Amino acid sequence: MNFIKLEMHAHSRGGSSCAQADVEEMLKIYKAAGYGGIVLTNHCCEASFALYPGETYSEKLKFYFSLYEKFRTEALKAGIKPFFGSEVRAYDAEGYFSEYLLYGLDKKFFTDNPVLYKLTQKELFALAQESGVFMAQSHPFRNGVKVGYYGYLHGVEVFNGHKFHTNRNPVAKAFAEGFSFKEIAGTDFHMVEQTPVGGIYLPEEISTDKELAEYLFSSQPQLICQTEK
Numbered sequence: 001m002n003f004i005k006l007e008m009h010a011h012s013r014g015g016s017s018c019a020q021a022d023v024e025e026m027l028k029i030y031k032a033a034g035y036g037g038i039v040l041t042n043h044c045c046e047a048s049f050a051l052y053p054g055e056t057y058s059e060k061l062k063f064y065f066s067l068y069e070k071f072r073t074e075a076l077k078a079g080i081k082p083f084f085g086s087e088v089r090a091y092d093a094e095g096y097f098s099e100y101l102l103y104g105l106d107k108k109f110f111t112d113n114p115v116l117y118k119l120t121q122k123e124l125f126a127l128a129q130e131s132g133v134f135m136a137q138s139h140p141f142r143n144g145v146k147v148g149y150y151g152y153l154h155g156v157e158v159f160n161g162h163k164f165h166t167n168r169n170p171v172a173k174a175f176a177e178g179f180s181f182k183e184i185a186g187t188d189f190h191m192v193e194q195t196p197v198g199g200i201y202l203p204e205e206i207s208t209d210k211e212l213a214e215y216l217f218s219s220q221p222q223l224i225c226q227t228e229k
Contacts, residue, residue: 003204004036014067018190019190044117081207100135101136134155185198
């Protein structure tokens, strides 16, 4: 079986308030690093959506989807497999937030459900379960982030490669192992100053978002966890 390098956590300019790399710049960097696929996981949170054009949630979703469509078009031109994901923020009753990477979702997951970033972790997980969407907490032990409840997770990002954050990846790894979660890794790409250092090795024949989710549910992928030099 042949495998490709797949980035599991990447943001593009316009889709996340903190992202500074255009998709063309991103794809050039990943192509040079030998990656065969990227999951675009732009933020689904109130802060990012507040910056989008449009007055209603539906109008803002159209812009959110358009960012992926642009990414998909350019990725196919570059010979890189595009996948659609999202990083959704959830708050608890005390106002603390955690963030969750979703894989295997589609536009209907957004349009047919309540505003995702207004849901609790439990509510978001219930929708993911119902729709066959794989839900993993991103950087659960980063400064300012609250670790999610273990009963409402499919997996954990045990390696986050964002060099400008304190992620405590070894603690995330121990957390995942302690609860026997599926483990994923990602660069958390935002800007051209970052080198791709995270991801998984994905079987080459997997090409759709649903196939990716099914693979994550059924297998423990080999992780890419590199230290940026």
